[in-house]
Amino acid sequence: MQHNRAGRKLRRTTAHRLAMFSNQLASLMTHERIQTTVSKAKELRPLAEKLITTAKNDGLAARRRVYRWIPDHGTVQKVFERIAPRFVDRPGGYTRILKLGPRRGDAAEAAILEFVDYRFEPKEKGPRKESLSDRARRMSGGRVETVRKKKPEGEEEAEAQEAPKKPSKKTKPGRSEPAKAAKPAPKKGPSRTGPSKRGA
């Protein structure tokens, strides 16, 4: 039973977990909104809120406390000068978690962690970007033939080898069945008998 043991391990060692939180906090402060899983968001939210509360009272000591989590002076500066001032009148609750449902790939419950004053601007959907196959179609001016795989090519060669033999050496024993002879033929070496009459 898990009594008196708060917090999730998130299947990481302590150092790994703390490093991940550090990275995620830096991302949150930079982008104001991050997408992660519900479990990680729930672990992260108290950490993020504590950083903001710390940053409300600017000073060298406070800056160093925030720097412990976000080891980047530019980001720390942003937290103190651009993020924390927005929340001076708000007694906590600076972030919200939006649940997105199971994500593709591992079906983990995805979530967005964002500041409550984050302003989302819906992106107008532009025209579809030209894919590589679109480009090929345009350059060739219409239909694009599918490139044939290597395997049938080898079989064709075997058939070509067999083709000139058949009419002349029909009576030779062991060569009566073309289907059987076609299989070991490509191992001997390709097109030793030259181009076939049938193919030309």
Next chain:
Amino acid sequence: MPNPKRRHSKARRDKRRAHDALAAPALSECPNCHEAKAPHRVCPRCGYYKGKQLINV
């Protein structure tokens, strides 16, 4: 090694499975696009959740 002495009857097998039924997922209606969606989640179809939020569709 211990082994089963007797084959389990169909009745025993089926009784064991009496509690194995799957429950239907709980769904609510999106107030914006009226699509069925998971409750307390951002609507995956229109991206709304108490106002526009995601980039979708």
